[in-house]
Amino acid sequence: MIDISGHILQKRKQILIITLLIAVLCLILIPQVSVNYNIIDYLPKEAPSTMALDVMHEEFTKGVPNARIMVPDVTIPEALELKKLFSAVDGVEEVTWLDDAVSLNVPFETLHTETVEAYYKNSTALFSITLNDEKASSAVNELAEIAGEDAAMSGLSVSSTFSKGTLASDVTKILFIAIPFILAILFLTTDSWLEPFLLMFTIGVAIVINMGTNIIFGEVSFITQGVAAILQLGIALDYGSFVLYRYSEIRKDGLSVHDAMKKALIKSFTSVTACGIATMIGFAALILM
Numbered sequence: 001m002i003d004i005s006g007h008i009l010q011k012r013k014q015i016l017i018i019t020l021l022i023a024v025l026c027l028i029l030i031p032q033v034s035v036n037y038n039i040i041d042y043l044p045k046e047a048p049s050t051m052a053l054d055v056m057h058e059e060f061t062k063g064v065p066n067a068r069i070m071v072p073d074v075t076i077p078e079a080l081e082l083k084k085l086f087s088a089v090d091g092v093e094e095v096t097w098l099d100d101a102v103s104l105n106v107p108f109e110t111l112h113t114e115t116v117e118a119y120y121k122n123s124t125a126l127f128s129i130t131l132n133d134e135k136a137s138s139a140v141n142e143l144a145e146i147a148g149e150d151a152a153m154s155g156l157s158v159s160s161t162f163s164k165g166t167l168a169s170d171v172t173k174i175l176f177i178a179i180p181f182i183l184a185i186l187f188l189t190t191d192s193w194l195e196p197f198l199l200m201f202t203i204g205v206a207i208v209i210n211m212g213t214n215i216i217f218g219e220v221s222f223i224t225q226g227v228a229a230i231l232q233l234g235i236a237l238d239y240g241s242f243v244l245y246r247y248s249e250i251r252k253d254g255l256s257v258h259d260a261m262k263k264a265l266i267k268s269f270t271s272v273t274a275c276g277i278a279t280m281i282g283f284a285a286l287i288l289m
Contacts, residue, residue, distance in 0.1 A: 005262045005265040005266050006262060008265065009258060009261060009262055009265075019205060019209075020205070022209055023205045023208050023209055023212075025212065026208050026209045026211065026212020026213060027208050027212060028212075029212040029213075029215045030208070030211050030212050032215055033211070033212075033214045033215050033217075033219070033220060033225075034218060034219035034220075035219065035220060035221070035222050035225050036219045036220065036221050036222065037136070037137070037160035037161070037163070037164055037221075037222045038133060038156070038160065039156075039160070039221070040053065040156065042221060064130065065094075065096065065128040065129060065130045065155070066129075066130060066131055066136070066155050066156045066157040067128075067129040067130075067131055067136075067140065067143070067153065067154070067155035067156075067157045067158050068126060068127065068128055068129065068153065068154050068155050068158075069086070069126070069127045069129060069143060069147050069151055069152070069153050070124060070125070070126045070127075070151060070152045070153075071124065071125050071127070071147050071148070071150070071151045072123065072124045072150055072151070073123055073124070073150070074123060074124070074125050075123070076098075076104065076108075076120065079097065079098070079120065079125035079127075080097075080099065080104075082125070082127070082146070082147070083095050083097050083099075083127065085146050086127060086129060086143060086146065089139050089142045089143055089146070090135060090138070090139065090142075091131055091132045091134075091135030091136060091138060091139030091142075092129060092130070092131060092132075092139055092143070093130045093131065093132055094129070094130040095127055095128070095129050095130075096127070096128040096129075096130075097119055097125065097126075097127050097128075098115075098116060098119035098120050098125075101115055101118070101119065102115055102116070129143070129155075131157045133157075136157040136160065136161060137160075137161045137164060139157075140153070140157055140158055140161040140162075141161070160222070163222065164222055167222060167223070167226040168226065170226075171226050171227070171229070171230065174230060175229075175230070178230070178233070179200070182196075182200070182233075182237065183196050183197075183200065186199065186200075186241075189241075190244060190248065191248045191251075195244055199237070199240045199241075199244065202236075202240065203232070203233055203236045203237065203240065206232065206236055207228075207229045207232050207233065210228065210229075210232060211225075211228065211229065235279055238275060239272050239275065239276070242268045242271050242272050242275075243264055243265065243268045243272070245268075246263075246264035246267045246268045247260055247261055247264035249264075250263050250264055250267070
């Protein structure tokens with residue numbers, strides 16, 4: 001460990017340059033990482049629901065409806081006009097309503113009551129919509145605007161779209177609260193005003209590299225995309241604090257900056273390694289749950 005610490009400090013400039021270059025590359029790659037908002041893709045292959053969906057896709061050539069919109073206080077002509085507007089939205093593959101189940105050219109009173117009420121009841125129209133997975137988010141937002149504030153929406157695509165917006169908003173709020181709070185604590189517990197910024201910058205670079213290297217997986221879930229940075233911030237903060245504490249403690253003994261950091265790396269190796277192993281075991285346990 002002594003040789004490794006000495007080598008790290010000796011090559012610190014080269015390591016810094018290489019790390020920053022990798023971070024810049026990963027920053028460019030982050031937008032290229034596909035984010036999967038379809039939670040069904042993560043169900044076990046042997047789960048009954050997964051097998052049922054596979055059978056549906058095999059038996060039916062058309063897509064499975066993944067959104068429903070309920071619009072109150074509309075007449076049948078108004079509902080038919082809404083159906084046309086919904087169908088014109090980019091990303092909408094099919095809109096199903098009452099006119100697809102029965103003919104509206106016959107007297108309304110002669111139609112089968114249960115069939116009618118499945119789509120239209122008490123002046124409220126219920127539409128089943130099939131959305132393209134790649135354009136679902138933008139389509140859901142546009143459909144919501146057309147349907148109006150009094151309308152209600154449900155379905156997998158709708159849930160994923162609103163989860164995306166909610167998660168992004170919540171993560172932003174958490175970071176805006178957490179980062180100043182963390183900096184305040186670091187300012188109170190470190191010997192230099194520069195150390196907290198260096199630590200946060202280092203963690204930020206690590207987060208960028210982690211998010212950029214997700215490109216090797218092709219895609220990640222929207223949950224991973226949302227919470228990974230916060231998890232990494234909380235975990236890496238401990239490890240960085242261990243090293244900074246050891247460094248400050250050793251510097252008080254009168255050692256030079258170089259020797260103090262070398263000794264700090266050696267002394268903090270055991271605690272950082274132990275915490276790292278504990279973290280790995282903890283996440284491995286989550287995988288097996």
